[in-house]
Amino acid sequence: MRAAVDESTFRQTLARWPSGVAIVTTEGALGRHGMTASSFCSVSLDPPLVLVCMDRRIRSHHLIEEHGVFAVSVLGRDHIDLGRRFAGMQPGVKDRFEDTGWETRVTGSPVLADAAAWVDCKVRHAYPGGDHTIFVGEVVDARVPRLVAPLLFHSRAWGQIADPLPDAVTVADVGAAGRLALRAAPRRPAARLLDSLADAGVRVRLPGGRPHFARAGEDRVLPVSALVPGPDEAAAAVASGATAVEFTVADRHGTLGVPLAGIPALISAVAGSAVVVGRIPDALNPSRAPRVLDLVAALRGAGCDEIALEEAEHTDADVSPDQSSPLHLRLLLQDAVQLAGAVPLRLCLRDDHGLGLVNALTAMKSGVRHFDTALAGCDGTLDTERLLLLCSRMGVGVPVESGPLAECRAELIRLVRRGRPRRPA
Missing domain, CATH: 2.30.110.10 (Electron Transport, Fmn-binding Protein; Chain A)
Structure with missing residues (x-):
């Protein structure tokens, strides 16, 4: 036939x-x-x-x-x-x-x-x-x-696998509160701003693990986090109202942070009362990729609820050789997402040289659904509004409405300017 x-x-x-x-x-x-x-x-x-x-x-x-x-x-x-x-x-x-x-x-x-x-x-x-x-x-x-x-x-x-865009992303602010503290902004207006930001669904990191700013007469918990150096501070942050406790892992001798051996004690101190976020510094440096992947596996094995990869700050006028490119980020995340398994990966990107949004899009296509950003792009961290605008244009769900977020941005800029010390006459 x-x-x-x-x-x-x-x-x-x-x-x-x-x-x-x-x-x-x-x-x-x-x-x-x-x-x-x-x-x-x-x-x-x-x-x-x-x-x-x-x-x-x-x-x-x-x-x-x-x-x-x-x-x-x-x-x-x-x-x-x-x-x-x-x-x-x-x-x-x-x-x-x-x-x-x-x-x-x-x-x-x-x-x-x-x-x-x-x-x-x-x-x-x-x-x-x-x-x-x-x-x-x-x-x-x-x-x-x-x-x-x-x-x-x-x-x-x-x-290789080309992952689709996510249905939605979440954001956590890691810069606004610190910026206000550094600028000595008035406490009460600053408290209202951070309250509004957290009320909008953005988890806010407060400096020094201070309790969240709850509005008078309202009995509710707003999403706030505290970056802590050890178990005692983690327990104190949870007692003060933190819903998330973050720590930086110390993976090299002499570096600040929590050593791998100390993570179980920190998690035990939190006792399930808050999300525990392990942060890996300088995680997007291409020369550190094997070590970063080892740390992702170690943090998952230790029982962290979330794992955050931080991009280091770059001060050179030209693109630094250790700065992450979208290609490197793609290759890194393909393995990191697999190693993290069910533990969500967070990404804290810089916007140096205009690569922040490009890297964010690359990360979303590589399986990342959670980002650490900063209102108004404080201190060079990826701008919250810009990321959410990108998501909205691509049909990716966002947790915050643009109107209230824009109001928070304007208020932050006003408070920062107001908190600047006056020049002597």
Whole structure:
């Protein structure tokens, strides 16, 4: 019977279906071999079965048939070169396994040590499928070596996950109260401003862990946070009315903050009465990316309710080499979001050199839903209004109405100006 669809059309059609990329390997009496494949999927949970489809003309098919075993290593987004090598796209390579970390498990088939995931299988069934054979393997061992975004294949091109924009974002102000305190603004008007900002749904960080400014006659709690240096101050902040307690993790000798070993005591001092936010300083510095990812995993394991990544302040006139670019931020967040798991990631961006909104958009597309900002862009932190305006223009829900926020901004500017010391005549 004549084929209903020609081969070229069939290939073009299937190319529109995105899939993950894996390396299928086997090893036995006839030697070791591996190839890149996208025709891999699960079959059954009980017993655990997976399948791979292999072209009957290639060597991998013959070896799997003879050895009766195979392994599948799922590639991460940083494995593009490895995927190309095992796809035969790098001429001159004599040993595809050279200079790469491979291990052998139960069946003896090689698995990639830093894969996104791998399964080790014994062939249980082999079914004919046209010019391919469908090998069904019983999984005898499996691991997830690291949490990393997967490598994708679509339209004959290698790529990465492009996350959609979020339905909504939240913001927390980390600059207005401190700015007012530094400018010695009048306490009562400043209290009213911060009260209004918190009442609008923006969590406000108060300097020194002071209690929130509750309006007279109203028995309610407004969202406020306190940045604390240790457990005692955390307990005092909660007793004073803080709904969130923040701390900076000290990850280098001699730096200020809470050491990793001290985090359990701080969380215990809060006793579930407030959200605990672990903050990682200079988190967007490209040279610190591996350490930042380690800290994200450590803060999650310690039990933090939120993890905040802070961009360091840059004072140079030109773009600093350690300043985050949207590309670096994208790569960092792909792994950080995976490592954080169910723990929300916060991002505190600077607006140096006009990159704040670009980085914010990149972060939203990378899975970040929570931002630390500052009313009127205090001290170079990303401007709350500008971020929310961007969100509103892109159909992303925002927690604050523009009218009340604009009033808060105008009042902040007025109070800051009013609090400035007068010049002597």
